[in-house]
Structures are given as C-alpha cells and as structure tokens.
Amino acid sequence: MGRAPCCDKSKVKKGPWCPQEDALLKSFVERFGNGGNWISLPKKAGLNRCGKSCRLRWLNYLRPNIKHGDFTQEEDCMIYSLYNTIGSRWSVIAKYLPGRTDNDVKNYWNTKLKKKLLLRRCEITNKDTINYPNYQDQTITTPVSPALDVSSSLSQQEVSSHDSGSSGSNSDPNSSVSIESSVDDHEDEFWMNFLSGSFDRDVVFGSRSLLEEKINEIALFLDV
DNA sequence: AACGGAATCAACCGCACGCTT
DNA sequence: GAAGCGTGCGGTTGATTCCGT
Structure with a gap:
C-alpha cells in the first residue's frame, strides 16, 4: 500500500x-x-x-528577491565547482547563489551549463593541440584536471552530439583545428583556464578566494 | 508563411526524511 | 517502536518559444 x-x-x-x-x-x-x-x-x-x-x-x-534571467560567470563557476564537490544537490548549491532557486539551478545546469562545459571540454580533449585565434596564435596544450571532469556523468549520445556541433564537419578527433570564437575574449580565456584547472581563483572569486571558502563550509556542513 | 526540431523552463511526480502522536 | 503526516528534494515531463529550413 x-x-x-x-x-x-x-x-x-x-x-x-x-x-x-x-x-x-x-x-x-x-x-x-x-x-x-x-x-x-x-x-x-x-x-x-x-x-x-x-x-x-x-x-x-x-518569493521576494528571486532573481530571474542570465547567470553570471561567477555563478557558472560556483555551480560547476559545487557540482564537482557535492553532485546534484541543487538545494545546497542554490543556497550559495543568492536569489536563485534549486529549480533554477537545476534547469540551468541541465539545459545550458552542462552543454556549455561539455562543448568546451570536447574542444579541448578531442585535440592534442588547439590553435586559439584569441591567444595571439599561440598553440595551447590543455590538460584537463580530473577533479573538474564531469563528462563521465554524461551519455555518449550527449558527448557525440555536442562534439559534432562544436567541431562542425571535422570528423577527425585527433586533428588540430582552429576554433572559431563565438564568445568574447575574456570568456574564452576564462573557460580555457577554468577547464584546465589553472584559473586564478582569487581573480575569479575575489581576494578572499570565495570558492575555497564556500566549498570548505559545505564540506564541514556535510561532514565529508 | 509554414513547418518541424531543438531549447527552455515552469510545474508535476514520487520518494525519503523527520517530526509528531 | 510504529504509523501517519507534512515537507523538501531531485528527476522528469510537457507546454511554449525559438530558430533554421
């Protein structure tokens, strides 16, 4: 019953x-x-x-003070980092994003952020080297931090569909390609650094290294 | 202009948990 | 301790909007 x-x-x-x-x-x-x-x-x-x-x-x-509309880059970063730390506990993640609801965060992750991150990651991991026009024609090799790896939680279908979308007609995963920039230089640089695990957290989150602070708080709270 | 597929997001569903009796 | 109940949560659905053909 x-x-x-x-x-x-x-x-x-x-x-x-x-x-x-x-x-x-x-x-x-x-x-x-x-x-x-x-x-x-x-x-x-x-x-x-x-x-x-x-x-x-x-x-x-x-509810008062509900924030609707675009998420900021800092919010993106916070969501992604928290997701890597605690998984899909949207209500916990939402607590650290003032004005955002768990439903909002969940929807945003499922519809945009996951794809955005996957796209970035595919661009990087499927190629040994990438020529980024926004980097003064530097050739960049980008190791991906295991701690930031979310692709294992995504289906092969999602991976392949986004890969084809991001790479266009390019079918050779080992080929070196020049990625057309559809975002501004700052965002491109941010994601490159973020996905490589080498972003400057003090720059992104402020001088108090907010991300570390928040993750520590959550870890203590959850007793991990 | 019409159509179809993709993307978005509000809302629903069902389960787990904690509180009360 | 067990049962009943309300709440909170994450997963999923479906209506609507957007966009390309």
Whole structure:
C-alpha cells in the first residue's frame, strides 16, 4: 500500500498559474505565512490548488528577491565547482547563489551549463593541440584536471552530439583545428583556464578566494 | 508563411526524511 | 517502536518559444 496522496488530484487545478492565483497566494503568504502547513494553505487562501504546488510556486517564483534571467560567470563557476564537490544537490548549491532557486539551478545546469562545459571540454580533449585565434596564435596544450571532469556523468549520445556541433564537419578527433570564437575574449580565456584547472581563483572569486571558502563550509556542513 | 526540431523552463511526480502522536 | 503526516528534494515531463529550413 502506498501512502495517501496529499490531495485529490482530480479536484485541484494543474498546470500554469494565472495572475489571479499568483496574487491570491502572494497576498496570503505575505500576510499569514504558510501557517506551518502548506497542505491546508490552498483552502485557507481560496485556491483550488495542491499544497505542494502552492509551495513550489511561492518558492520558485513569488518569493521576494528571486532573481530571474542570465547567470553570471561567477555563478557558472560556483555551480560547476559545487557540482564537482557535492553532485546534484541543487538545494545546497542554490543556497550559495543568492536569489536563485534549486529549480533554477537545476534547469540551468541541465539545459545550458552542462552543454556549455561539455562543448568546451570536447574542444579541448578531442585535440592534442588547439590553435586559439584569441591567444595571439599561440598553440595551447590543455590538460584537463580530473577533479573538474564531469563528462563521465554524461551519455555518449550527449558527448557525440555536442562534439559534432562544436567541431562542425571535422570528423577527425585527433586533428588540430582552429576554433572559431563565438564568445568574447575574456570568456574564452576564462573557460580555457577554468577547464584546465589553472584559473586564478582569487581573480575569479575575489581576494578572499570565495570558492575555497564556500566549498570548505559545505564540506564541514556535510561532514565529508 | 509554414513547418518541424531543438531549447527552455515552469510545474508535476514520487520518494525519503523527520517530526509528531 | 510504529504509523501517519507534512515537507523538501531531485528527476522528469510537457507546454511554449525559438530558430533554421
């Protein structure tokens, strides 16, 4: 026997929230909080929604100080580093990104960051040497730090699809290619350094080496 | 302009955990 | 200690938007 559902799914509304529902939920939670009980909140607030749905809507969208839109490079770096340290514990990762929700971070990782990183990594690992136009025509050899390796968690399909996307018609993984720069010089330099494990953390995160500090805090917290 | 595939993201689902009784 | 319940979380889905042909 499974546990009883939290509400009668056939009687509550599902799908996207309308502005009226948002307003109802927002004003209720701002006035009374959730009363320590999300399950009973919809009834009290006059909403025909599941309590879990209300909670999610509040946390991910209506809560004050929620940040929407593009992630910064520092946030990218933080997510990636934390993911390497603690894995897909999105709620923990989100705690270190003010204004971001676990859902946001998870979506961002799954849809953009994972691909972005994989693309970069494929560009580097599939070639022994790379000619980067943005590096004054220097030929750069880039070892990839095992600690920063996330490719093992990705499917072969993802690897191959992104590889073909990044390399265009080039089918020889050992060939040396010149990668066309689709990003600005700073970002290119950042990712090169980051993926090679040789980025200057003080430069990226500030003089207090914020990344190290945060990872240590998390490690202590999780007792690893 | 129309279509189809890809990308995005809000929302749902089910499970695990912790608290209360 | 067991059962019931609410909450929090990560994985997944599906509607919508974007973009290339």
